[in-house]
Structures are given as C-alpha cells and as structure tokens.
Amino acid sequence: MLLDRNAAVKIKNQKLKNSGIVSIDVNLKSQRKQKIIIGANLINQIEINIKAKKYDKVIIFSDSIIKKLHNDYLNEVVEVTGAIGIINIKAAPHIKDFAFLKRIIDKLISYRLNRGSAIIAIGGGTLIDLVGFVASLYMRGIDFIAIPTTLMAQGDTVIGKVGVNYEKFKHLLGSFYSPTLTFSDSYFLKSLNEQEKFNGLVEVWKHAILTRDEHLLNYFSEENFYKLKKNTGVLQNIIASSIVIKKKFVERDIFDINGKHAALSLGHTFANYLEQGGNIRHGEAILVGTIFCTFLSNRAKKLTDKKASLIFNMSRKFLKILKYNNKLIFKKVKSEEVVIESLKFDKINTVEGSYNFVVPANNGYTQLKKVSREEIKDCLILLKAFMKDNYLR
Numbered sequence: 001m002l003l004d005r006n007a008a009v010k011i012k013n014q015k016l017k018n019s020g021i022v023s024i025d026v027n028l029k030s031q032r033k034q035k036i037i038i039g040a041n042l043i044n045q046i047e048i049n050i051k052a053k054k055y056d057k058v059i060i061f062s063d064s065i066i067k068k069l070h071n072d073y074l075n076e077v078v079e080v081t082g083a084i085g086i087i088n089i090k091a092a093p094h095i096k097d098f099a100f101l102k103r104i105i106d107k108l109i110s111y112r113l114n115r116g117s118a119i120i121a122i123g124g125g126t127l128i129d130l131v132g133f134v135a136s137l138y139m140r141g142i143d144f145i146a147i148p149t150t151l152m153a154q155g156d157t158v159i160g161k162v163g164v165n166y167e168k169f170k171h172l173l174g175s176f177y178s179p180t181l182t183f184s185d186s187y188f189l190k191s192l193n194e195q196e197k198f199n200g201l202v203e204v205w206k207h208a209i210l211t212r213d214e215h216l217l218n219y220f221s222e223e224n225f226y227k228l229k230k231n232t233g234v235l236q237n238i239i240a241s242s243i244v245i246k247k248k249f250v251e252r253d254i255f256d257i258n259g260k261h262a263a264l265s266l267g268h269t270f271a272n273y274l275e276q277g278g279n280i281r282h283g284e285a286i287l288v289g290t291i292f293c294t295f296l297s298n299r300a301k302k303l304t305d306k307k308a309s310l311i312f313n314m315s316r317k318f319l320k321i322l323k324y325n326n327k328l329i330f331k332k333v334k335s336e337e338v339v340i341e342s343l344k345f346d347k348i349n350t351v352e353g354s355y356n357f358v359v360p361a362n363n364g365y366t367q368l369k370k371v372s373r374e375e376i377k378d379c380l381i382l383l384k385a386f387m388k389d390n391y392l393r
C-alpha cells in the first residue's frame with residue numbers, strides 16, 4: 001500500500017501487556033489530493049494549474065494517435081507546461097504488460113526525474129494506467145497528471161487505482177493512486193469513433209446501475225441512447241456525473257477495504273477473465289461481465305425479473321453498437337470448466353476456492369459471496385444463450 005508523503009502519520013505506542021511487543025497505529029488521513037477539471041479547450045487551465053505547482057521538471061507520455069490527430073494541442077501542452085521531453089507510445093494492450101514498465105522507468109531515469117518532477121500522461125485508459133502505475137512506484141511516488149483522451153478514461157480511469165497486467169493476469173499489479181491533476185477536455189471526444197464512445201459509456205452505465213441514479217439512467221433511455229454519440233456537450237455532462245459517482249465510492253473506501261470501492265468492480269471479475277490475452281476491449285468485456293452478473297443476481301433472487309430485463313434490454317443496445325467480438329467471446333466461454341477455474345484467481349476473492357461477485361440488485365448492488373461452481377455454470381449457460389440470441393453477423 002502506498003504511503004502519501006503529505007499524509008498525517010499518527011504514531012501511537014501501545015505496549016501490549018507483558019508481551020514486550022510494541023504496536024504502532026499509522027493513521028493515514030488522506031491520499032495525495034486530486035483535482036479534476038472537466039470542460040472544453042482546457043489549455044489555459046492546464047497552464048495555470050501546472051505552473052502553480054512549480055514542478056522542477058515535467059515530461060509527457062502521449063498516445064501516438066494524439067500526435068497524429070491533435071499535434072497542435074500536444075505542442076501547446078509542451079509550450080505551456082515547459083515539458084522537457086515528450087515520448088510517444090502506441091496504445092495497445094501489451095503496453096500494460098509488466099515487461100513494458102522498464103521502458104518507462106528507463107525514460108524517467110534518462111531525464112533524471114526527481115521527487116519534485118511530474119509526469120503527464122495524454123491518452124486513453126491504457127496509457128494512463130501504465131504511466132500512473134510507474135508514477136506510483138518511481139522514487140516511492142511522484143506526481144502524475146492525466147489528460148484523458150477517450151470517453152472511458154474521462155468517465156472512469158482517472159480516480160482511485162492504476163495498474164498493469166502480469167502474464168495473463170489482468171491488473172495483478174497496481175497501486176491505489178490518482179493523478180494530482182486531471183484535465184478532461186471534451187475537445188478529444190470529437191475524434192473518437194462511435195464504438196470507442198460507447199465502449200467508454202459502458203463504465204458510465206455501470207455507475208448508473210450501481211447508484212440507480214435517475215439523471216444518469218435517463219441518458220440511456222430509448223429516447224436518448226442513440227443521440228449520445230452526437231452531442232459532445234451532453235457527453236461532457238455525463239462524464240462529470242460519472243466522475244462524481246466514482247469519487248463518492250472511492251472517497252469512502254480509498255484502499256478497497258469496506259466493500260464500497262469493490263462495488264465499482266461490477267462486471268469486472270468476469271471481464272478480467274475475458275480480457276486475458278488482450279483482444280477484447282475493456283467496455284465490451286464489462287458489458288458481457290454485467291450480463292453474467294445479472295443472471296447470477298436474478299438466480300440468487302437479489303434482482304427481480306423486471307429489473308433484470310431492463311439491464312438485458314440496455315445490454316442488447318450496447319452489443320449492437322459495439323459490434324462486439326463474437327467469435328472471441330464465444331471461444332473464451334466455450335468450456336464452463338475453464339472459465340470457472342480461471343475465475344478462482346481474481347482479486348475480489350479473499351478465500352482460496354470461493355467465488356465473490358458484485359452484482360446488480362433491486363436497490364442498486366450487492367456482493368454475492370461464496371457463489372458455487374454450479375451457480376456459475378448455470379449462469380454461463382444462460383449467458384451463452386443470450387449472446388447467441390443477440391449474435392450479430
């Protein structure tokens with residue numbers, strides 16, 4: 001667990017009676033403070049807020065697509081931040097492999113970054129997770145600043161956790177760490193294609209399911225759903241609502257201890273398995289994971305048929321737009337035994353051999369503990385039938 005350098009550390013010596021053991025309580029009041037600015041054309045905000053930090057050095061890691069599509073913006077960021085280096089990386093699942101970390105760390109060393117420096121990450125969730133994780137490790141943690149450029153990253157990635165994959169295990173390595181500053185500029189959303197927008201909207205929808213937030217759910221209604229891709233202003237509002245919800249969950253449970261933070265992993269346990277190998281997009285995997293958990297919850301009588309069908313109907317709309325990777329998903333879920341064995345080793349399980357899942361429930365969400373292999377198997381069969389019914393050619 002990461003200690004914040006500004007955290008109030010309260011040390012209390014308690015001599016345990018006659019044992020000679022000294023017990024020390026370390027009371028971490030807060031993590032590194034975080035400011036998130038959401039809006040359009042934020043260069044001015046970037047300049048003011050970063051200059052105010054008086055960093056010794058700043059370097060930038062950018063998704064190479066941003067150089068290609070938004071080179072002027074990138075140049076402006078370099079200019080207003082006085083960045084001494086810019087490293088372009090093509091975002092692909094493999095950059096979140098453990099082996100790739102060394103390349104980033106070597107860059108930080110070559111620029112002699114110190115604890116007074118900051119790293120800026122400009123890109124989607126893939127690059128932000130990678131750079132954020134390195135920032136959390138380098139010299140025990142230096143500031144990192146996120147300029148998220150996908151809807152996924154703007155609406156979800158930038159609070160709470162960063163991590164990378166180890167071999168086939170998704171996010172096996174990570175830290176509870178957030179960017180000090182985040183600038184979510186809706187300018188970037190204009191170059192995202194429809195699939196990438198809806199890929200990100202799956203996580204926003206997840207926040208709406210968890211909280212049953214009427215305002216947010218309304219954006220996903222029959223009337224509004226298909227309009228979402230068109231209006232950047234509306235997307236900006238949705239992103240802000242999504243971040244406010246995520247912030248509330250994370251603030252109540254920064255280090256993932258009391259179940260609030262874990263709630264955000266609705267759909268993720270199953271998604272972590274689907275994403276192994278890196279060919280299925282995150283939003284797509286969460287969607288399938290949410291369908292699976294809806295079956296689990298309905299079977300466990302935590303979700304009425306009526307409420308489950310609302311989630312299934314919305315899932316169908318997403319599936320249609322995402323043009324999901326049918327073949328790969330079918331291949332992955334073909335053998336129930338393989339899936340069940342793989343799900344065993346997920347971060348959410350705290351007892352060897354037992355299965356936990358966050359699932360949608362009548363009043364928002366709940367955590368099902370000790371789900372049996374039989375229950376998982378039944379729901380996998382239901383999931384497969386659902387996917388087949390909604391198969392797109």
Ligand SMILES: NC(=O)c1ccc[n+]([C@@H]2O[C@H](COP(=O)([O-])OP(=O)(O)OC[C@H]3O[C@@H](n4cnc5c(N)ncnc54)[C@H](O)[C@@H]3O)[C@@H](O)[C@H]2O)c1
Pocket residue numbers: 063065069091092096123124125126127129149150151152153156157158159160161162163188189191192193196199200203282283
């Ligand atoms: N740490 C967290 O809490 C958290 C939360 C959600 C997702 N994630 C992680 O984020 C990753 C997925 O993020 P993502 O969906 O942003 O994917 P991504 O970063 O891989 O980006 C998707 C694609 O969009 C391109 N792209 C980026 N910005 C663009 C722009 N403005 N215009 C056009 N194309 C652009 C990228 O080059 C890439 O090809 C996953 O690895 C997931 O695990 C982490």
